[in-house]
Amino acid sequence: MTAPIRILLADKQPLTSAGLVHFLSSRQDATILDEVSEREHLEQMLNRHKPDLLITDYNLQGYITKDDLRSVKEISPATNVLVISADNNKGSILDVLQLGIKGYLTKECSREEIMMAIQSTARGEKFYCHKILDIIMEKHFNPEPENFDAAVLTSRETEILTLIAQGKSTQVIADDLHLSPHTVQTHRKSIIRKLNIKSPTEFVIYAIDFGLIKPK
Template identity: 35%
Template sequence: MSKIRLLLVDDHEIVRAGLRMLFLAEPDMTIVGEAGSGPAAIQAVAELHPDVVLMDVAMPGMSGIEATRRIKESSPDTAILALTMYEEEQYFFEMLNAGASGYIPKRAAPDDLVSAIRVVSQGNVFLYASLARFLLNEVLPAHETRTEPSSTEGLTSREREVLTHIAEGKTNREIADVLVISPKTVDRHRENIMQKLNLHSRVELVKYAISKGLIQVE
């Protein structure tokens, strides 16, 4: 099995050193490079072609938000996971709108970060539980709470199952194991779901699942 190729982006060397130690212990991950600024990250992506960029949000000069936007323009298949000390709604949406596939605070447990890397490397969205409420606030009025799933127009029962697992942040392999199907079949279901619902990104997929009550966000 090929390893997940990581690029670490943070303007603090001590942070990158800690991340390096964490990921070196993971047999399915390899660090292909590091960058201490937005421009350096853009250049590194062009040269190294990582699968996942772990991106700091606030850096001197070019922010991680702008670096994310430029990387996604030139390398749309590269997944970007925001790792930051900022948990404000503004930064959360700016990173997702720039093209990030996930957002996780630096206070998160190491196991959560490792899981997030695996999730976004497979084309899925990872949202840290305490931050996912921002999406809930966007798709539902503040006073409304869904307890029962509403209609999921045109989806088969299996597609609804796959959608729910994707929105919960499971990897393709985890979904495949639960449903006893292949990861390729999971991918095919996801493509069909997005086509049927006219959704264009994984974030839209998660928003849809929340709005239909398929998953609960605390």
Template identity: 30%
Template sequence: MGGGKISADRVAAQRRYAGAGESQENVMTIRVLLADDHSVLRDGLAALLAAQGGMTVVAHAQDGLEAVRKVPEFKPDVAIMDIVMPELDGIEATRLLQRSSPQTQVVILSMYSTIEHIFRALHAGAKGYLLKESAGAELVAAIRSVHGGRRYLSQKITETVVDDYIREHHSTDPLGTLSNRERQILQLVAEGKSTADIAQALFLSPKTVDTYRSRLMQKLGIDNLTGLVKFAIACGLTPP
């Protein structure tokens, strides 16, 4: 050390080892690193976590590069990572940490809730994602979840992911091009119902049922009844 001052981060890291023999030493403590370029936010989060049982902040970082350098030294269980930071953004820092220190789980704490930011973070290896506007008790829950081997997405982030999935799935779902009536008739055809049976069940004329069936084949690019049945089975409208 050369007589130099011990860094505040190192002092914080050593606190859990101070007072040997105390009962606290037998309690599992979640070690946390906070990475954000706003010191006021870091201090606020540190105060929040200090009030919780079973977790301690062992290091602070003001940018992604500093976080990547400090993780091997302080060995946090969980890193709380902002996205927009100087030197190295939080997503790239997360990607590097997953390669060099995969034992450290990353939770993104950001003001961005776009699907692009969320997916980039998750693909980089983040196990949690929540918004700064909802930080607080939710951050504590996120830390405990990812430390326990589970993912954690805040309510708003979950809604964004689900909405995007539904939108994407609908755009690629062949059934999405069909009307409710067309899906009804497709299912009945696949179940082996005759034109007369379908007409009676749906209170339609046989001619109307035939028209619907022809429209189905045209929309789906299928030119025979067998193909229509196979399509319905593949889509889960009827068991094979």
């Protein structure tokens, strides 16, 4: 039998905290090790338990902050973070996601979504509820004009971006365009630098936004 996911809970809202404790108490695949009652106890609790997962909310006054979330990996490298928050500020949510937070749910999510998020985030996989995904997609599809311009790419880079977005490998692209793999890689690095691409998925997102490929 797989060992249960070891969770540290940091949410000072009594109803949320009690609800999660009650929900997880009936499960054999996850267990809450402890609860963080005060912000200054977070580091101590992380060091003591080295949990697989920290479930927290940074949007509670006088409690866990974004800076605290940033420091979790430094304190306990094996601990992933799942945020469950009622924050409605899109800019604030995006700031948190840029910290490398793997999981983010709103406090309106179902039990099924919460359990899926716990399992995925504990494994180091990303899990976002629909509201958070909408915010991410809105950011990608409606970027700041000054930071998003297809003209910054050369015609060759645009061609290679399209092929990358179609899922073609470096070798296949090199063969298709009669280039060396090294040249393709050089163009790829230039595209990443110019568009500030941070993940493979963003090649597809930018290609769709530029009208180079159609969304499936």
